[in-house]
Amino acid sequence: MSTRSFFKRILGEFVHPSEEARAARKAHRAVDLCHALLSERGEVSGAALAREVLFEYQRLPEGSFAPFFDALASDFSPRPENVGSASEAYCGDPSPENLLRLQRAVEPPRQELFRRLNMAPGGTAALIALRRRLLPGLTANPAWKTIDADLAHLLGSWFNRGFLTLQRIDWHTPAIVLEKLTAYEAVHQIRSWRDLRRRLEADRRCFAFFHPVLPDEPLIFIEIALTRGMSAAVRPLLDPNSPVDDPARTDTAVFYSITNCQDGLRGISFGNLLIKQVAEELGRSLPRIQRYATLSPIPGFCAWLKAAETRIAQLAGGQALLEEIARLESPDWHRDAQSAGVLQPLLMRLCAYYLLEARNDGEPADAVARFHLGNGARLERLNWLADLSKQGMQRSAGLMVNYVYDLSDVEKNHEAYVKDRRIAASHELRALARDCPLSRQTGKP
Amino acid sequence: MSTRSFFKRILGEFVHPSEEARAARKAHRAVDLCHALLSERGEVSGAALAREVLFEYQRLPEGSFAPFFDALASDFSPRPENVGSASEAYCGDPSPENLLRLQRAVEPPRQELFRRLNMAPGGTAALIALRRRLLPGLTANPAWKTIDADLAHLLGSWFNRGFLTLQRIDWHTPAIVLEKLTAYEAVHQIRSWRDLRRRLEADRRCFAFFHPVLPDEPLIFIEIALTRGMSAAVRPLLDPNSPVDDPARTDTAVFYSITNCQDGLRGISFGNLLIKQVAEELGRSLPRIQRYATLSPIPGFCAWLKAAETRIAQLAGGQALLEEIARLESPDWHRDAQSAGVLQPLLMRLCAYYLLEARNDGEPADAVARFHLGNGARLERLNWLADLSKQGMQRSAGLMVNYVYDLSDVEKNHEAYVKDRRIAASHELRALARDCPLSRQTGKP
């Protein structure tokens, strides 16, 4: 559809649509500039035009984005007739020349548009922001998926690991970056500058990936506590008043939080790269550290347990078990010694079973487990009453788990996981899972 | 063709091909690693594997590159059957889903391979070097063109203007960079550190584009002399013993050399971007500069003149002209006052005609003219005996030309050039061209 017809359609849909018409007009103007940016043969005014497009785009009122995205999807896609003839030519003779012609025919002009937009100062950030704005609308506007595919492809190429730098974050870091950590932190909220500062003291570490054109924007960051032994509870790690330990006396690096910062880079994974590179970096600078472990939530446990009740009911003694499990309903059950005493052995076993055996399409049911096991980590230890926050109690009955990154096994674990969905786990965790009532049942869930 | 069959073929071609076999074996090993790098589901060992591939690749003996490139071309291209079925599906129903499927089918796995190689330290530099090695073999090995297309596409995207930084080069620049300027300079050879130093004094400027992952590698650089009036000859600009002028007293910036440094980035154009950005930068820091001009060679003039002799012969008085032109044959003709006196008016007119009227496929015949006119510059002034170097005398009978970049006209000039092949030129130059004997002829060449 040409821009003109697009505009007519927009106008045609409404009678006296003053507000909408204005929004459409503004979208139209931005789209026109996009066409100009692309149609410029040569690049003489590329950067200046790109700047103009961004300027117009960034001033669009809320209502203009939908028509703007519609036009991006319709006007800047490959021409079906070109694709068709190139396809046919290729099907007739799959020569390299015909392949190249087909490749050119299927590449949306949109990609070149985005590459030219990137020439403007702030272009990369603007494209990330554009995708962030686009993503929530994908379901309602399936046509926009082609825009997303182009952006994901480009950004994935531009944010290649080879272009990123790993930087330590500490109290010498500019405030503009620290402020963003606070805003982005997704696992354990940073409550104040004092809270943040504690997380950057001598017995803590924080690292982030940055891209050279976005020096103030962490892409992903990880928070680490240097401890003596592997942490079994999260609150002491987060307590702003906890005493600062001498890092030379610690032996374990506990990765207690990892946060992707840029919604607009969704699907471009940095996490496993970051964990491994940080572990190597720590190994160099702190040779006494012997173990790299996480202290991780188990976000899906309680939901799975709920869903598993029918199966439990069918076990011998199942009703009794369900009654015990029902103690979780009473508020503050963990402060009641009897309840806690009854629940601890039962939930530990069920949770071990959940982590090792519960699967969706062959993959572990737990999202966090999928991430760490996919990275080659090992399920190491379940921790009772490890996260007493409201969320922690609701999602996993206060349980947390340590995954261990043993650098010499990571690759082996990863391969076993990818090929056979085999999960690396400690004897202790396996034993717990074996003792789970559901295991004594026949087979797999 | 599978790797196995490729290997068989290589081996099969020679009986006892000890040397070749060894080279093939080494290429084979590198190719195997490339497959491993790609087949790795997930990215756990991506960076480590990428490092290994590069290590193997960089140790390949000379004879291994051809088989290695052969395999890159054969093994990592799209599968015709996939492309075929996706094409058919799309031709049947040109839906967004089918387009996406087709796009995926036509993207060579090679591109993902290159993206993964880029994760290794030094990966980007290695890919540029790989392309530099590949380019000279394209004619003899047309199959390699698909490799080149992939690299050109990726590098073009990665070296987008938005990711480059403009840096001033001066005597505070690290020696490792300065040394490279000396090695790369393509227009006016830098003969010594003293020569280089003169080009970085207070009345000179030098700027280069850099990419953040290649901090020691200029991509393109430009050399500028700040002068009083527009330079008419190149030797004074290059003389290491010339007195250093006070930049505050200069009014013209003469761009006397621009050099693309990276063969492996051939076809990715930075030149016009650099000229315009440098002009803006100079405008800010040296507000007294009123004119931005080049002092440029005219590389194709003498060759064109040779070819034009038949036409000249056909003119009235053509034989007399040819006799005069023949004076160019005698060595050191320019030192002979009579010869020079006769030739100056004639050659100036012919050269103006050459620059304004000689075309190939509608574009100016002179390569340097194509570059500057395409950027929106204006042909300003021909300079007699401006370049007495051997090359300068051979290629353009010592003539040089100033192109002027008038920032307020650049866009207009560019559009007129791109759309109608109209050339911006000074009255003086137009007048010279009009007075050329060839003009008095009927029409255009």
Added chain:
Amino acid sequence: MSTRSFFKRILGEFVHPSEEARAARKAHRAVDLCHALLSERGEVSGAALAREVLFEYQRLPEGSFAPFFDALASDFSPRPENVGSASEAYCGDPSPENLLRLQRAVEPPRQELFRRLNMAPGGTAALIALRRRLLPGLTANPAWKTIDADLAHLLGSWFNRGFLTLQRIDWHTPAIVLEKLTAYEAVHQIRSWRDLRRRLEADRRCFAFFHPVLPDEPLIFIEIALTRGMSAAVRPLLDPNSPVDDPARTDTAVFYSITNCQDGLRGISFGNLLIKQVAEELGRSLPRIQRYATLSPIPGFCAWLKAAETRIAQLAGGQALLEEIARLESPDWHRDAQSAGVLQPLLMRLCAYYLLEARNDGEPADAVARFHLGNGARLERLNWLADLSKQGMQRSAGLMVNYVYDLSDVEKNHEAYVKDRRIAASHELRALARDCPLSRQTGKP
């Protein structure tokens, strides 16, 4: 006194002085190391020994400082006998050689001790901290003044303007520096990171001097608001919720706070240097700024007014004036329209008189006035109800004053002030002072 006798004295003063004896012993150990550091011929172990001294010094318990300083004062001063004989020699024959000998004799070995201490990492910071600890004890321990004189001399030489760098402070500044601004700010307390952040927005500026060996320690900093017109009240400047203005539309730079950070550098003045250099810097980067003015407290006004009551009483109509002045006693007088209406003209006149005419030893009675007038500023405008804080009301009845730094007059004003104690002031302020009842009296106060 030798170290030995010093130690005996310390021990002799107390019977069973377990605590004191321990403290003295520790001081003694540090003093011994100081002797070792000085006695080392050559410098082979200077840095290592200096490090040791600092280590011991920094672990001294509270009670050890007095004996340590006593020993610094007694053991490391020039030897009277040397000074005596060098003096005599010089008095007999004032030759250059005898002068040099006398100079060497009077330089305390302490200075060389401090210079050697400075070789240790952190040495400069430690010496500043030492002086900060020393200063409060000077009155009670006059002997320590010689230590202070040596430190002041050395630090004054080391923190020479030529070694300092002016740095802009903004939201890109490391948190470790910003945190210190908050801690040090002495004029208008910074209440939170949000408050701080507002002071670093686009319409604010903050600059500080730094010394290269103390990159995280501002020495002095100044806070500036870019405004339209000269601010007449301080609260709007400090309001964290005030809208951020476009700096390109402002015409005035209001210096609303200047803070010396390092107690240990007391007496080494950076203030006037900072103000002038910042004004020049702003002039370069913000050419539309036409005026550099302060918004300053008048800390001594109310105290002076109290003391002047006797003189006022003696004026014709003096009793009536005193009654009006007495309205200041009632709480929240400024909210009472009548009181405010009566007081405004009176207090404005009295305060103008105070600033222009009240003197101590020929210098302005007001400390802030002395600073800015001594720097060459001009008294510009009195502002009614400009500072409603408790302190502002108590010290100056809410009045504040603008001093203007007119760079072209600063030197002239400074000279007139230094030579003749002439004060530069606006006509408006002079008129107010002239109209003050005290002026109509005979002459000067």
Added chain:
Amino acid sequence: MSTRSFFKRILGEFVHPSEEARAARKAHRAVDLCHALLSERGEVSGAALAREVLFEYQRLPEGSFAPFFDALASDFSPRPENVGSASEAYCGDPSPENLLRLQRAVEPPRQELFRRLNMAPGGTAALIALRRRLLPGLTANPAWKTIDADLAHLLGSWFNRGFLTLQRIDWHTPAIVLEKLTAYEAVHQIRSWRDLRRRLEADRRCFAFFHPVLPDEPLIFIEIALTRGMSAAVRPLLDPNSPVDDPARTDTAVFYSITNCQDGLRGISFGNLLIKQVAEELGRSLPRIQRYATLSPIPGFCAWLKAAETRIAQLAGGQALLEEIARLESPDWHRDAQSAGVLQPLLMRLCAYYLLEARNDGEPADAVARFHLGNGARLERLNWLADLSKQGMQRSAGLMVNYVYDLSDVEKNHEAYVKDRRIAASHELRALARDCPLSRQTGKP
């Protein structure tokens, strides 16, 4: 002497002294500005005035420096009458107050003048340059020694080790610094950029001290070769064509050149600090390095040998020895196998004796030996035909010596040397010295 009388004197000395008078007038103007800079009460225009003084000073013609220095010596020294009365007061009552007064009286106003000059941009460099210009004139103008004493005092304080930074110099260093290495290198001349580059390759190291206000000016630098075993000859180290060794396979760091760069900082010693800090730095970054040694010239050997001939003549067999020694006179003696064979055992013994036993005032006669032994190094090994350069043959008959810096012994060696003039030396060297004919004599030289 007042400035006025100084000026009269200058003028009075010559009739028609056009040239001299002009020079004196210019000196006078600069001196006047110095007075203004000092007399400025307060500092309002300090930096501007300091700039003016430097500007005038730097344009002084050659002939103006003597009168300028004369005035610096006469006009800015302490006033004898003040010193006299302060001395008398102190002699009468050696109180702290009187000491402070005396200290102030003897400090030349020149020191404050220099401190104020330092406020100008480039001030520190200008003061260093001023001293460099002053030093050669001290012998002829003893009055200038007071100027030198003041500068030496100030610069010594300002260039305290605590303010210097150690920086590695390599091919990434700015050309402006590398160029200076070439200009300054005093031990083994750097002949070209290629020669320099070889000295910065992977198996070489170069470090320098810098002061923060002189980022382009190395103060002292040291050149190091990483070798297998301790070098026995200098030419291989300096050969620009020598193959580059893998530093990971080396075990010895050979310090083959150390150069003080700034004449104006003469007497302020950085050498021993630099050697020790570099050794520590190398120990950290290259843990396989086991030995830190120099390859040093023996500049005084041949001169001493000449002077020792009378003593040798008196030995039993002395005439025969002298005849052998006389072989040194014939050109290229070292290429004559017989001469070399005869001379080697004899000269090695004499040189060992020279290094260990020849003394001036108790200190080693050899200047280089004094430096390294004073730093705590050990005489390790004599090397035959180690330096065949003209200078090397003339000064030490081609001999060189290795001093070893054993970090665990350095302090002990230094103390033994400083207290008892005991020299640390290897058994081998002691044995050679013992076998020297001069040793078989009675006792010490």
